[in-house]
Amino acid sequence: QKEVEQDPGPLSVPEGAIVSLNCTYSNSAFQYFMWYRQYSRKGPELLMYTYSSGNKEDGRFTAQVDKSSKYISLFIRDSQPSDSATYLCAMSEGGGSEKLVFGKGMKLTVNP
Amino acid sequence: GAVVSQHPSWVICKSGTSVKIECRSLDFQATTMFWYRQFPKQSLMLMATSNEGSKATYEQGVEKDKFLINHASLTLSTLTVTSAHPEDSSFYICSVQGFGYTFGSGTRLTVV
Numbered sequence: 001q002k003e004v005e006q007d008p009g010p011l012s013v014p015e016g017a018i019v020s021l022n023c024t025y026s027n028s029a030f031q032y033f034m035w036y037r038q039y040s041r042k043g044p045e046l047l048m049y050t051y052s053s054g055n056k057e058d059g060r061f062t063a064q065v066d067k068s069s070k071y072i073s074l075f076i077r078d079s080q081p082s083d084s085a086t087y088l089c090a091m092s093e094g095g096g097s098e099k100l101v102f103g104k105g106m107k108l109t110v111n112p
Numbered sequence: 113g114a115v116v117s118q119h120p121s122w123v124i125c126k127s128g129t130s131v132k133i134e135c136r137s138l139d140f141q142a143t144t145m146f147w148y149r150q151f152p153k154q155s156l157m158l159m160a161t162s163n164e165g166s167k168a169t170y171e172q173g174v175e176k177d178k179f180l181i182n183h184a185s186l187t188l189s190t191l192t193v194t195s196a197h198p199e200d201s202s203f204y205i206c207s208v209q210g211f212g213y214t215f216g217s218g219t220r221l222t223v224v
Contacts, residue, residue, distance in 0.1 A: 008153075034213070043118070043205050043215035044156070088155060090213075099146065100213055102155045 003027050006089055006103025015112050019076040023089035023103045026070065030091040030101075033065050035074045038086045038105065047087075048074065079110045114140035114208040118216025125196055125223055133191045133219045135206030141186035142208045147179075150203040150218075159204075162189040196223040 006023045013019055021035075032051055036044035048063035050056045056063045062075040072091075076083055089103040115138040125131050135145055143164045148156040160181050161169040168181035178200075180192040193200055205218040 006155075036215075041203070041218070041220060043116075043207075043218040046214060099158050099161060100156075100207075102157075104155045 003101050004089065004091060004103045006106060008104045008106060010107040010109065012109045012111060013079055015079060015081060015110055017079050017110070019074075019079050019083070019108060019110075021074040021076075021087050021089075021106050021108070023072050023091075024070055025072075025091060025101075027091075027093070027101075028067075028070065029093045031094070032092045032098075033063070033072050034090045034100070035061075035063055036088045036090060037083075038088060040086075044088060079108075081110045081112045084109045114138075114142065114214040116206065116208050116214050116216040118206055118219060120219055121217060122220040123222070125221070127197055127223055128195055130192055130194045131196055131221060133193075133204055133206075133221075135189045135191070135208075135216050137187045137208045140208060142189075143186065144209055145183060145189040146207045146209070146213070147181060147189075147191050148205045148207065148215075150205060156205065159191075193221065196221070198223045 004025045035048040037047050038044040050063050053065050053067040060077045064073040086105040086107045088105040090100045092098040092100050117136040119134050145162040147159045150156045159174045162181045162183040164183045170176045183189040201223045203218050206216045207213045
């Protein structure tokens with residue numbers, strides 16, 4: 001079993017839809033959880049950064065972490081064509097120099 | 113987060129030659145930087161952790177003599193791919209840890 005599992009999709013939705021992206025993990029020591037957006041041929045861009053369980057909202061994006069289920073989610077409301085990208089979840093045990101472990105990434109297309 | 117500059121954004125080289133990739137932290141003194149490799153439609157795989165003033169820490173399976181990392185200052189880490197071969201063709205990305213992990217824009221290496 002991989003440390004981080006993420007359905008690679010692809011996922012195609014109409015503009016305005018609510019998008020739900022998920023990752024599961026096996027390492028109970030993970031405490032820091034991140035979502036990145038990556039456009040083609042570009043480096044990943046940090047979208048959300050959360051510590052431990054709970055919800056975090058930033059504009060149209062909401063990140064949820066359920067440590068008891070080892071499950072994290074990213075919700076995108078009112079999705080836009082500009083949201084079309086690959087979304088990667090990532091997590092680490094510590095917030096210092098601990099390495100990140102990434103999911104495979106989900107390719108999302110929002111159709112106008 | 114930190115502002116990270118990575119150069120070059122793309123490079124083509126002949127098989128057997130060496131290529132140097134630079135990663136600069138523009139507004140953050142980074143004692144630790146990370147180097148990742150990403151193959152098409154794959155996730156990011158950590159290659160090594162670059163530590164300022166000391167030797168890099170390589171992940172299992174990564175040849176340290178082939179992928180030379182130098183982190184001589186708090187703002188610059190370099191990755192040199194020595195004696196490059198076509199199988200080294202990939203997307204190489206650096207990151208800096210500070211208020212989350214910020215990534216460079218990546219370097220697409222093609223070895224012909």
